[in-house]
Amino acid sequence: MGKKLLIHNDKVANIHTLEVYRAHGGYASVEKALKTMTPDQVTDEVKKSGLRGRGGAGFPTGMKWSFLAKPEGVNRYLVCNADESEPGTFKDRYLMEKIPHALIEGMITSSYALGAKSSYIYIRGEYFYVARIVEKAIAEAYAAGWLGKNILGTDFSHDCYVQVGGGAYICGEETALLESLEGKRGNPRIKPPFPAVAGLWGCPTVVNNVETIAAVVPIVNDGGEEYAKIGIGKSTGTKLISASGHINKPGVYEIELGIPVEEFIYSEEYCGGIRNGKKMKAVVAGGSSVPILPTELILKTAKGEPRLMTYESLSDGGFATGTMLGSGGFIVMDEDTSIVKNLFTFSRFYHHESCGQCSPCREGTGWMEKILKKFLNGTANESDVDLLWDIQSKIEGKTICPLGEAAAWPVAAAIRHFKQEFLDVARNKKFVDVSHYNRLNKINA
Amino acid sequence: MKVTIDGIEIDVPKGTTILQAARMIGPEVAPPAMCYYTKLKTSGGYCRTCIVKVTQGSAANPTPMPKPVASCRTEVMDGMVVENFTNPDILEARKGVVEFLLINHPLDCPVCDQAGECKLQDLGYENGSSKTRYEFKRREYEMIDIGDKIKLHMNRCILCYRCVKTADQLTNGRVHGVIARGDESEISTYIENIIDNDFSGNVIDVCPVGALTDKTFRFKQRVWFTKPVDAHRDCKTCCGKTRVWLNGEEVLRVTARKDQWDEVEEFICNSCRFDHKKKSDWVIEGPSPVLRNSVISQNHYEHLNELKVQIMKQQKALGFMPIDKKP
Amino acid sequence: MSSQVHGTQHFDKAKRAEVKFSDEAMNVVQTIISHYPEGKQKSALLPVLHVAQAEFGGWLSPEVMDYVASVLKIKPIEVFEVASFYTMYNLKPMGKCVLEVCQTSSCWLNGAEDIVKYIEKKLNIKVGETTADGMFSLKVAECLGSCGTAPMLQCGASYHENLTYEKVDKILDDYKSAGKLRSYTDHDYKNTL
Numbered sequence: 001m002g003k004k005l006l007i008h009n010d011k012v013a014n015i016h017t018l019e020v021y022r023a024h025g026g027y028a029s030v031e032k033a034l035k036t037m038t039p040d041q042v043t044d045e046v047k048k049s050g051l052r053g054r055g056g057a058g059f060p061t062g063m064k065w066s067f068l069a070k071p072e073g074v075n076r077y078l079v080c081n082a083d084e085s086e087p088g089t090f091k092d093r094y095l096m097e098k099i100p101h102a103l104i105e106g107m108i109t110s111s112y113a114l115g116a117k118s119s120y121i122y123i124r125g126e127y128f129y130v131a132r133i134v135e136k137a138i139a140e141a142y143a144a145g146w147l148g149k150n151i152l153g154t155d156f157s158h159d160c161y162v163q164v165g166g167g168a169y170i171c172g173e174e175t176a177l178l179e180s181l182e183g184k185r186g187n188p189r190i191k192p193p194f195p196a197v198a199g200l201w202g203c204p205t206v207v208n209n210v211e212t213i214a215a216v217v218p219i220v221n222d223g224g225e226e227y228a229k230i231g232i233g234k235s236t237g238t239k240l241i242s243a244s245g246h247i248n249k250p251g252v253y254e255i256e257l258g259i260p261v262e263e264f265i266y267s268e269e270y271c272g273g274i275r276n277g278k279k280m281k282a283v284v285a286g287g288s289s290v291p292i293l294p295t296e297l298i299l300k301t302a303k304g305e306p307r308l309m310t311y312e313s314l315s316d317g318g319f320a321t322g323t324m325l326g327s328g329g330f331i332v333m334d335e336d337t338s339i340v341k342n343l344f345t346f347s348r349f350y351h352h353e354s355c356g357q358c359s360p361c362r363e364g365t366g367w368m369e370k371i372l373k374k375f376l377n378g379t380a381n382e383s384d385v386d387l388l389w390d391i392q393s394k395i396e397g398k399t400i401c402p403l404g405e406a407a408a409w410p411v412a413a414a415i416r417h418f419k420q421e422f423l424d425v426a427r428n429k430k431f432v433d434v435s436h437y438n439r440l441n442k443i444n445a
Numbered sequence: 446m447k448v449t450i451d452g453i454e455i456d457v458p459k460g461t462t463i464l465q466a467a468r469m470i471g472p473e474v475a476p477p478a479m480c481y482y483t484k485l486k487t488s489g490g491y492c493r494t495c496i497v498k499v500t501q502g503s504a505a506n507p508t509p510m511p512k513p514v515a516s517c518r519t520e521v522m523d524g525m526v527v528e529n530f531t532n533p534d535i536l537e538a539r540k541g542v543v544e545f546l547l548i549n550h551p552l553d554c555p556v557c558d559q560a561g562e563c564k565l566q567d568l569g570y571e572n573g574s575s576k577t578r579y580e581f582k583r584r585e586y587e588m589i590d591i592g593d594k595i596k597l598h599m600n601r602c603i604l605c606y607r608c609v610k611t612a613d614q615l616t617n618g619r620v621h622g623v624i625a626r627g628d629e630s631e632i633s634t635y636i637e638n639i640i641d642n643d644f645s646g647n648v649i650d651v652c653p654v655g656a657l658t659d660k661t662f663r664f665k666q667r668v669w670f671t672k673p674v675d676a677h678r679d680c681k682t683c684c685g686k687t688r689v690w691l692n693g694e695e696v697l698r699v700t701a702r703k704d705q706w707d708e709v710e711e712f713i714c715n716s717c718r719f720d721h722k723k724k725s726d727w728v729i730e731g732p733s734p735v736l737r738n739s740v741i742s743q744n745h746y747e748h749l750n751e752l753k754v755q756i757m758k759q760q761k762a763l764g765f766m767p768i769d770k771k772p
Numbered sequence: 773m774s775s776q777v778h779g780t781q782h783f784d785k786a787k788r789a790e791v792k793f794s795d796e797a798m799n800v801v802q803t804i805i806s807h808y809p810e811g812k813q814k815s816a817l818l819p820v821l822h823v824a825q826a827e828f829g830g831w832l833s834p835e836v837m838d839y840v841a842s843v844l845k846i847k848p849i850e851v852f853e854v855a856s857f858y859t860m861y862n863l864k865p866m867g868k869c870v871l872e873v874c875q876t877s878s879c880w881l882n883g884a885e886d887i888v889k890y891i892e893k894k895l896n897i898k899v900g901e902t903t904a905d906g907m908f909s910l911k912v913a914e915c916l917g918s919c920g921t922a923p924m925l926q927c928g929a930s931y932h933e934n935l936t937y938e939k940v941d942k943i944l945d946d947y948k949s950a951g952k953l954r955s956y957t958d959h960d961y962k963n964t965l
Binding site for chain 2: 782847853856
Binding site for chain 1: 807853876878880882913
């Protein structure tokens, strides 16, 4: 069994209540930080831990914190990005639903390090029931003195609020999230300035993912060095992986970074192999935006080494033969899956979620979806494959925010690794979808 | 601060953007800009036509920037090296942006009042392909009136946000904005509110395409048949300095004066724009400067005439009857 | 999102005069506003629109949006811009239960399309329509973060996961027999703060 730091208590009855959470060692990091550490010492531990942003980009958290501008007399904010919307990702929902106090504890400890008097947890609107769970937990924390004025009798006071979104994937982009938090359309801002300098209401702001903030708790409790012992190289600690698709045991798993991909897919501890005795065809390893890889490349790198669940190993070989750990949205597809149709659902998604601010994404995402629809209708030509390739290349890197890349990469990767499938559909002028034939009753019966 | 653009070096003050620096050098290096507008704060960054490649970030940190950047929103650093027209990747990327801007555009130039002074037309001519690869139905909206003098033709809009920023920054009660999202975004008023404000007419001048047009000028005349003159009058509301577009003795329309980048020099009020349509209302200063490459330019037009004459000669030689001579 | 939101709506001054939060809802709204610094009350717009949608019949009419603008002291266009951007705000009347079936990758891999077809047939409506009795509206949604329990549908605040045809039958029956249940009352905003 791998070590677990975040959801080790997820099966404990009533762990969502403050009482039970506290009985299992909850809020120790707040006590330790506020009573025995300076804010900079907390930041140092986070730096030492090697923790990287768990939302998808993998940027070192300690470094992000150290960029925070600290002008005198200006409020600073910590904002938690709980706008989890990347297809294939549902780990933050699990964490907030099961152990909401882990997030709140992380918010308090992190805010202490950053000198933030208030913090906001921005939860996607569809997770309304989750927001209520977190709100109730916050109310408990206030009642017990973990939030509010002079926490634990120290000078540190802190308020934490929940805001629900209105339904928009783009608000997972940190500057779009800030716009939304300010009551505006979720249009990503043009950077610079970065939120660390001018974020929420123009004040210095750190935006961190739910899992990142929750990971600060064990880092402060056990020390950054202890945390860094887990994992390989620059991929330290544990990571929540949302596993879905054609596997026997879909769900959220906490893994030690560094376990082999093969073990993750086939071991009974995790996904438990491919369901219905089928063979695996492909995997999207880090949420819909990362490149899809065929079985041979997800299990082994191009060099023939076993692929590991780390930032580095998954991206080994670049996009030619590799992918990304991303948000940890791990989607497994069996041999009957149509890559063409799966790509269509991704492209439809990005078209639907484009904010419309900049032209390549606004116009390009819809165009790609329409062309992919032609494949499903059996009206596509072989030249449409090249056209798709060209369009994605003209979106990638040309947009205000990373949604452009998120929309372009899946198209590029599907064509890169499964071009024949596209050509076959185009040549046969017919699309046969066997991928979920009668599967519904078979699986869930 | 020293910055080099397409091999030409220039010294600029701190805070200058790459686009501004390029414009200081001149049109030979200045990227096209569809959404940026010097006089509108926070404008730019949306259309992506002005993207350039930064091959050296600064003298202190020479690392190139990984992606193309929007030159209108990126400030120069000392020792920065930028490639615009000299970088084939940028030209290809810009061609892509132009294609994106055009796939849902109706290409109704023959019936569009903006033709001849449309930035999208220029952009397409300079950076586009002659054929479209888009085979689907184009987006369509109903035309609406926003105010009694302004027509909104959403089909033509490229969502540059200029008109929204104009309303925000020039008037005290913005009633129109961008609604919906993605490729369904549109400029619209709040339900049936109309834009009614002393300065609302400026949205027509800042619009780079034919999405917002002057209803008092619609279908009156092709711009290249009109004669623009700089004029002024005593106005209590605005500067009163305008460009009056004449057809003989008739004032067809009044606009603000624009600089060489086609940006308004000083915004004007609706009274000057819509209510003073007699030549006697104005003190005429003289012909407005017109860029040589504009179709409004007399030379250009003579050139077209010359072409017409030659075509007619060829038709004659081939035995065709000129169209206008047919019985 | 429907293309061209404007033009389909008209502003009724008489109706506008009648729009007013109940005291209870107003308390909630004031609490939300208190979460933000002085002068930043616009930040409350998204949560307040949820309250308004729950309070005024499950959708945001122009009159309601105008009212919300006045409560938050912002311009009506600012409300309209936001309400039309986010997918959870309905700009036209909806059925009492809005069924939103997730159709993105993992849900599709597990048969979301069949679920949609099944509901369409069962309720005799197409996606985007409302049943004649005003009970159900059917929508498709993009990834709702329930990929490990796919396929799924959301109704109000409730997630219905690991769907089968039998499960769908039961869900629809339950909502129908409850009858007065509206998607937005699930939100139960009164107990959220």
